Amino acid sequence: MKRIHLQGGTVVNSGSSVVADVLIEDGCVVAIGKNLVVEDAEAIDCAGRYVMPGGVDVHTHLDAPMMNTKTADDFASGTRAAAVGGTTTIVDFALQAKGQKLEDALNGWHQKAIDKCAIDYGFHVAITDLYDGAIADIEGLVRSGVTSMKIYMAYKGAIMLDDGEMYEVLRESGRLGAKTCVHAENGDVIDRISANLVASGKTGPENHALSRPPATEVEAVNRAIAVSRIADAPIYFVHLSTGGATEAVAEAQLNGWPVAGETCTHYLTLGPDLYDLPDFEAAKAVLTPPLRDSNHQEALWRGLNNGTLGIVSSDHCPFCFVGQKDLGRHDFRAIPNGGAGIEDRMRVMYGTGVAGGRISLEQFVALTSTNPAKSFGMFPTKGFVGIGADADIIVLDPAATTHISAATQHQALDYNLWEGWTLPGAITHVFSRGELIASNGRFVGREGHGNYLARSAV
Ligand SMILES: [Zn+2]
Numbered sequence: 001m002k003r004i005h006l007q008g009g010t011v012v013n014s015g016s017s018v019v020a021d022v023l024i025e026d027g028c029v030v031a032i033g034k035n036l037v038v039e040d041a042e043a044i045d046c047a048g049r050y051v052m053p054g055g056v057d058v059h060t061h062l063d064a065p066m067m068n069t070k071t072a073d074d075f076a077s078g079t080r081a082a083a084v085g086g087t088t089t090i091v092d093f094a095l096q097a098k099g100q101k102l103e104d105a106l107n108g109w110h111q112k113a114i115d116k117c118a119i120d121y122g123f124h125v126a127i128t129d130l131y132d133g134a135i136a137d138i139e140g141l142v143r144s145g146v147t148s149m150k151i152y153m154a155y156k157g158a159i160m161l162d163d164g165e166m167y168e169v170l171r172e173s174g175r176l177g178a179k180t181c182v183h184a185e186n187g188d189v190i191d192r193i194s195a196n197l198v199a200s201g202k203t204g205p206e207n208h209a210l211s212r213p214p215a216t217e218v219e220a221v222n223r224a225i226a227v228s229r230i231a232d233a234p235i236y237f238v239h240l241s242t243g244g245a246t247e248a249v250a251e252a253q254l255n256g257w258p259v260a261g262e263t264c265t266h267y268l269t270l271g272p273d274l275y276d277l278p279d280f281e282a283a284k285a286v287l288t289p290p291l292r293d294s295n296h297q298e299a300l301w302r303g304l305n306n307g308t309l310g311i312v313s314s315d316h317c318p319f320c321f322v323g324q325k326d327l328g329r330h331d332f333r334a335i336p337n338g339g340a341g342i343e344d345r346m347r348v349m350y351g352t353g354v355a356g357g358r359i360s361l362e363q364f365v366a367l368t369s370t371n372p373a374k375s376f377g378m379f380p381t382k383g384f385v386g387i388g389a390d391a392d393i394i395v396l397d398p399a400a401t402t403h404i405s406a407a408t409q410h411q412a413l414d415y416n417l418w419e420g421w422t423l424p425g426a427i428t429h430v431f432s433r434g435e436l437i438a439s440n441g442r443f444v445g446r447e448g449h450g451n452y453l454a455r456s457a458v
Contacts, residue, residue, distance in 0.1 A: 054088025117450025145454025174233025351423025
């Protein structure tokens with residue numbers, strides 16, 4: 001029976017912080033208190049450091065086929081990178097292929113992940129093809145612990161659902177107590193703008209942002225909220241990038257409607273200047289929706305602060321610059337859409353958010369861990385340093401710094417959008433169910449440690 005005694009750190013949860021010891025036994029937290037007297041335990045001095053719940057990242061795409069290629073991280077490299085970055089739970093999107101049964105899509109994702117993960121993992125199922133009987137098959141997913149679906153309002157002819165199909169998924173998921181996650185962009189309009197740009201010779205990667213103006217997101221968010229009201233179902237917006245979308249969510253919440261939204265690390269911290277990079281390098285920032293200007297960034301930070309947006313995810317969807325992004329060298333529409341950040345999310349949010357004076361420590365924990373665990377049926381096992389919870393814990397030294405570089409990252413990627421950034425704060429220890437899996441930027445865990453999480457309806 002292994003016992004670990006975290007001594008004298010500041011234990012931070014989403015609601016409070018207190019200087020205390022934490023005792024871990026058999027993978028769980030069994031005691032929290034001042035100056036615990038413990039025998040036969042490995043003691044770790046946490047004085048001056050923060051002891052916090054490990055990160056919960058509910059938006060990742062590992063080993064996922066997309067746009068004639070597949071994402072660069074599989075479940076081994078992706079969860080290793082997550083671990084080093086302080087994330088101890090992910091919920092990944094199992095993507096239904098055309099004509100594939102929902103259950104088969106889910107089973108396919110189980111096969112990709114089993115025996116590979118360094119951290120615990122769950123799945124959403126992204127519904128892209130409503131075959132006869134698909135709606136009735138949602139119930140089987142929910143029974144197996146997949147309590148959230150995803151649908152796309154963009155990528156017409158590939159994975160987009162129309163409004164009627166969106167209505168059906170919302171209604172059935174709502175009836176079952178499951179959540180519908182929505183990628184909200186007006187796919188029809190975006191396809192027209194994109195075609196017009198290419199027809200006028202504008203084929204470079206910088207045109208990606210022009211093809212998806214802010215209003216394409218705002219319109220889709222408002223439309224989806226209206227459809228969710230007709231379906232009488234809760235709705236959750238992934239990767240919101242604009243002030244207008246944040247306002248639409250806030251207004252719905254004021255009406256008392258079950259409307260929620262997340263944003264992502266990159267929308268808060270990176271701007272459209274990356275689309276000015278020369279020599280096709282702008283393709284590195286071709287992700288969807290695109291990066292927005294500082295007015296939108298400020299609106300998103302405000303949304304986090306006033307509670308409109310409750311979750312910050314990575315939307316980790318990595319494609320290498322060489323060999324993948326360059327599939328679209330002659331037409332930006334063929335550039336695989338996606339950025340990386342499963343390893344960077346916690347450090348960037350701490351460094352820019354907490355150390356940058358934009359959010360409190362407790363808000364940091366809420367946004368990166370507790371709220372996602374609560375919203376997706378994993379709390380209080382995850383997202384909480386408390387007695388009986390899984391000992392998924394990070395120790396963060398606020399006096400140290402973290403340097404981000406592609407040369408040292410664990411993501412299987414040949415670039416990093418935060419290249420060269422040095423951020424206040426460093427995660428010194430990462431525990432998953434009481435096992436040390438990362439230490440000072442080094443991975444010390446093992447493939448196959450991670451367990452599948454059957455999630456409850458919320
Ligand atoms: Zn995504």
